[in-house]
Amino acid sequence: MSDIALSLRKATKLYAGVPAIDGVDFDLRRGEIHALVGENGAGKSTLTKVMAGVVTLTGGTMTVDGAEVAPKTPLEARNLGIAMVFQENSLVPTMTVAQNLFLGQEKFYNRLRGIYIAAQQFLQSLNFDVTPTATVSGLGAAKKQMVEIARAVLHRAKVIIFDEPTASLTPEEKKYFFDLVRDLKKRGVSIVFISHALEEALLLADRITVLRDGKHVVTDDVAKFDRAAIVQAMVGRDLSNTLYGARKSTVRPAGARVLTVQNLKMAPMVKNNSLSVFAGQITGVFGLVGAGRTETFKIVAGVLKRDFFHGGEILLHDQPVRYRVPAPAVKAGIAYVTEDRKVEGFFETSSIARNIYLGLLSKFPGGRMMLSRRETDTVGKTWIERLKVRAIGDDGKVVELSGGNQQKVVIAKSLVQEPDLIIFDEPTRGVDVGAIVEIHELINRLADEGKAVVVISSYLPEIMALSDRILVSRQGKVVEEFSALEATEEKIMYAAIH
Amino acid sequence: MIAAVRDFANRFLGRGDATITVPSFDGALKPNQKLESAEALLTCESPQDLATDGSNLFIADGPRLICLAGGTVSEVRSFERPISALCTLPGNGLAVALGGREVHVYANPSAEQPSVKFADAAFNAINALALADDNTLIATDGSATSAVDDWARDLLELNRTGRVFKLDSGSKSVTRSAQGLGHAFGACAHGNAMLVSESWRHRLVLVGAGASPKVVLAHLPVYPSRLSKASGGGYWLTAFTARTQLVEFVLREPGYRRRMMAEIDPAYWVAPRLSSGRSFKEPMQGAHIKTMGVIKPWAPPRSYGLVIRLDAEGQPLYSLHSRVDGINHGIVAAIEMDNDLVLIAKGPGRILKLPLAGLAEEFRT
Numbered sequence: 001m002s003d004i005a006l007s008l009r010k011a012t013k014l015y016a017g018v019p020a021i022d023g024v025d026f027d028l029r030r031g032e033i034h035a036l037v038g039e040n041g042a043g044k045s046t047l048t049k050v051m052a053g054v055v056t057l058t059g060g061t062m063t064v065d066g067a068e069v070a071p072k073t074p075l076e077a078r079n080l081g082i083a084m085v086f087q088e089n090s091l092v093p094t095m096t097v098a099q100n101l102f103l104g105q106e107k108f109y110n111r112l113r114g115i116y117i118a119a120q121q122f123l124q125s126l127n128f129d130v131t132p133t134a135t136v137s138g139l140g141a142a143k144k145q146m147v148e149i150a151r152a153v154l155h156r157a158k159v160i161i162f163d164e165p166t167a168s169l170t171p172e173e174k175k176y177f178f179d180l181v182r183d184l185k186k187r188g189v190s191i192v193f194i195s196h197a198l199e200e201a202l203l204l205a206d207r208i209t210v211l212r213d214g215k216h217v218v219t220d221d222v223a224k225f226d227r228a229a230i231v232q233a234m235v236g237r238d239l240s241n242t243l244y245g246a247r248k249s250t251v252r253p254a255g256a257r258v259l260t261v262q263n264l265k266m267a268p269m270v271k272n273n274s275l276s277v278f279a280g281q282i283t284g285v286f287g288l289v290g291a292g293r294t295e296t297f298k299i300v301a302g303v304l305k306r307d308f309f310h311g312g313e314i315l316l317h318d319q320p321v322r323y324r325v326p327a328p329a330v331k332a333g334i335a336y337v338t339e340d341r342k343v344e345g346f347f348e349t350s351s352i353a354r355n356i357y358l359g360l361l362s363k364f365p366g367g368r369m370m371l372s373r374r375e376t377d378t379v380g381k382t383w384i385e386r387l388k389v390r391a392i393g394d395d396g397k398v399v400e401l402s403g404g405n406q407q408k409v410v411i412a413k414s415l416v417q418e419p420d421l422i423i424f425d426e427p428t429r430g431v432d433v434g435a436i437v438e439i440h441e442l443i444n445r446l447a448d449e450g451k452a453v454v455v456i457s458s459y460l461p462e463i464m465a466l467s468d469r470i471l472v473s474r475q476g477k478v479v480e481e482f483s484a485l486e487a488t489e490e491k492i493m494y495a496a497i498h
Numbered sequence: 499m500i501a502a503v504r505d506f507a508n509r510f511l512g513r514g515d516a517t518i519t520v521p522s523f524d525g526a527l528k529p530n531q532k533l534e535s536a537e538a539l540l541t542c543e544s545p546q547d548l549a550t551d552g553s554n555l556f557i558a559d560g561p562r563l564i565c566l567a568g569g570t571v572s573e574v575r576s577f578e579r580p581i582s583a584l585c586t587l588p589g590n591g592l593a594v595a596l597g598g599r600e601v602h603v604y605a606n607p608s609a610e611q612p613s614v615k616f617a618d619a620a621f622n623a624i625n626a627l628a629l630a631d632d633n634t635l636i637a638t639d640g641s642a643t644s645a646v647d648d649w650a651r652d653l654l655e656l657n658r659t660g661r662v663f664k665l666d667s668g669s670k671s672v673t674r675s676a677q678g679l680g681h682a683f684g685a686c687a688h689g690n691a692m693l694v695s696e697s698w699r700h701r702l703v704l705v706g707a708g709a710s711p712k713v714v715l716a717h718l719p720v721y722p723s724r725l726s727k728a729s730g731g732g733y734w735l736t737a738f739t740a741r742t743q744l745v746e747f748v749l750r751e752p753g754y755r756r757r758m759m760a761e762i763d764p765a766y767w768v769a770p771r772l773s774s775g776r777s778f779k780e781p782m783q784g785a786h787i788k789t790m791g792v793i794k795p796w797a798p799p800r801s802y803g804l805v806i807r808l809d810a811e812g813q814p815l816y817s818l819h820s821r822v823d824g825i826n827h828g829i830v831a832a833i834e835m836d837n838d839l840v841l842i843a844k845g846p847g848r849i850l851k852l853p854l855a856g857l858a859e860e861f862r863t
Contacts, residue, residue, distance in 0.1 A: 254525050254526060256813070262517075262519035262520060263518070263519040263520065274519075274520070274522035274524075275522055276521070276522065276524050276525050278525055309511055309512055310511075310512030311513075312519055313517045313519040315717065318716055320517075322513075469525070478522070478524075483528075
């Protein structure tokens with residue numbers, strides 16, 4: 001029997017023509033712990049979802065125990081002995097531990113007592129300290145994870161995939177989890193785990209694979225890695241070769257303080273977050289998924305609400321503000337360009353001009369009774385020209401545009417409000433290369449005009465190329481600030497992870 | 499009635515005046531440890547203020563007036579009361595505030611008798627002196643009720659009795675320029691007006707003749723103190739300690755404060771200090787803990803060291819810090835002398851010197 005439990009060759013997955021993983025080769029040995037690391041968008045989740053049957057490959061092959069397979073559903077993958085433990089666990093909260101363990105394996109007639117005894121014996125055999133009669137909703141994060149793992153083992157999983165398994169665990173629970181994983185390894189189970197915590201990968205894994213921009217970078221024994229080597233492999237792009245150009249040699253001086261966030265709280269995502277944003281500068285906000293960046297600025301823009309009790313303070317031009325809905329924030333001069341344009345950014349079946357005009361309408365106090373078609377066309381035409389939106393005709397619907405042009409419409413909808421503070425959340429996500437350059441030029445122009453600009457991005461080259469100052473967010477708060485002149489990708493990533 | 503309901507709701511919800519928040523050290527106030535690398539010129543028992551005539555550095559150390567010139571330390575004279583503020587005057591003159599209640603003007607530092615004596619009954623806590631453009635003296639008085647060194651009580655009593663006086667040596671007159679300030683502590687001439695630090699309101703205000711104070715810089719994460727002019731335009735602003743959420747919380751709890759002030763030794767009050775870490779009895783902040791024997795530099799501080807370089811409009815350009823794991827805390831005075839910045843770190847009682855060359859390039863962002 002081959003030493004390889006699972007392998008992928010030239011694995012490619014395209015989403016709307018854009019590769020999430022691109023020709024990745026991956027081997028998982030029997031009884032090994034294999035860590036997958038990489039930045040946001042590196043393709044880790046896609047790769048593991050392919051293994052777990054959550055998504056299917058666009059190109060390439062997958063073999064399990066030497067046989068070529070193509071699981072189309074998680075059930076098919078489970079039948080092949082592959083189970084995935086998701087970050088958000090998939091247990092039924094109102095059922096007991098034992099019921100969850102045997103969910104999907106019920107017989108025609110089930111005795112609860114029989115299920116509990118079987119579950120008790122099974123959990124004891126794994127040395128898991130979980131009561132089978134306990135309701136899942138009452139368990140802590142670590143115990144829930146134990147139940148997920150037990151279920152995977154019960155289903156005779158030969159490969160268990162963990163997506164950020166330690167994200168919600170306390171240090172003590174983490175230690176227990178590591179012991180569990182080592183125990184599974186002793187039983188011959190192969191483990192794949194995704195982690196942003198490099199220490200954990202170095203501590204736990206036998207081998208580490210680094211992905212970057214959907215491509216395989218390196219796979220090697222853990223002994224050959226140290227923190228610096230992993231970070232270098234994660235971010236080691238040659239900036240001079242990217243479309244974002246060379247790194248900054250000068251930064252814009254800070255103007256007046258436009259926005260002050262003080263001890264902002266919105267459980268569980270934003271935890272005592274404090275930051276300032278200055279006029280005439282681009283403030284980049286970097287962080288990994290779950291760092292609370294988007295939530296913080298959505299609170300600023302009135303999209304989300306801070307905690308009702310002791311939720312902290314937001315000052316706009318040194319005056320405290322509290323927006324319960326976005327409209328007053330828009331009137332006060334705050335524009336938030338969403339990261340999810342298709343859901344929150346525009347009305348896809350309306351025309352470009354109408355979408356842009358809607359942005360202007362929200363600025364008017366009390367709204368308007370009548371809409372002016374002529375004004376709509378004029379405003380639309382002005383901004384289509386100004387932002388070089390490439391549409392088939394003036395009456396073209398937004399849904400017919402490319403991702404980059406849709407993003408320009410969303411930006412135009414915000415800029416038409418003439419804001420003082422503009423928050424761009426992932427401004428070039430899913431945008432074509434040509435539009436990225438144009439959007440970046442626009443962002444720079446806004447800062448040069450003296451506007452306070454915030455750019456939230458998970459893509460380090462974008463942050464490095466655009467920002468005058470860079471705030472690094474981790475676990476719901478800003479933990480580090482860098483001037484663009486002193487920042488390096490390694491420093492930023494280090495702050496984001498630790 | 500509506501105000502009372504609103505106050506109650508704010509206290510209940512933690513909003514409005516009851517918001518317990520502190521601005522972050524970011525932008526120009528981004529933390530560093532530059533003050534820790536400063537050279538210690540001298541250690542004094544109780545350094546209070548600095549002044550220079552260009553070649554000599556005068557240091558107020560308790561009741562003693564010390565001169566540091568060319569590396570030599572000498573005692574110029576001694577007073578019957580501690581010196582609370584110091585200022586050199588044109589023509590080799592010197593002004594000293596004694597015990598916060600009197601200001602003496604001497605023709606030269608070693609003159610036997612003062613040429614002018616200001617002992618206005620309103621003086622209580624004169625803590626800074628500065629020369630105005632019209633050669634009059636600006637004096638800031640922190641509190642009408644608490645003595646100069648009893649500033650922590652003034653903070654905890656939420657007093658807003660700070661005042662600014664103009665002292666005219668020619669006419670020997672005292673004019674009150676502003677009152678109702680939240681502990682006025684430091685001033686500097688700014689054209690015809692003067693920039694004044696309001697420690698308890700964490701801001702700088704511009705006080706002009708016949709006008710209400712105008713806010714120049716607000717929402718500081720520190721308690722600002724003395725100001726001095728910087729070469730090339732602008733100012734140096736010292737901050738004697740940093741604000742924390744714990745102290746902000748205590749400031750909103752009158753019953754707790756009253757009992758604490760009545761029953762606890764002032765050294766152990768939950769209040770900002772000029773130095774910390776000297777006794778296990780000191781109140782600890784939530785994160786002010788040692789990990790593997792080392793205090794985390796970003797922990798909420800009980801004491802802190804900071805001096806801020808302001809531009810000509812009073813806006814911060816960059817700042818020099820001594821964080822919670824440092825020693826040079828309680829910066830109460832900073833002046834430029836030759837090509838150096840000389841500072842008082844009152845916490846450890848040190849006179850510090852930092853070369854000015856390269857500072858702006860190193861920290862200005």
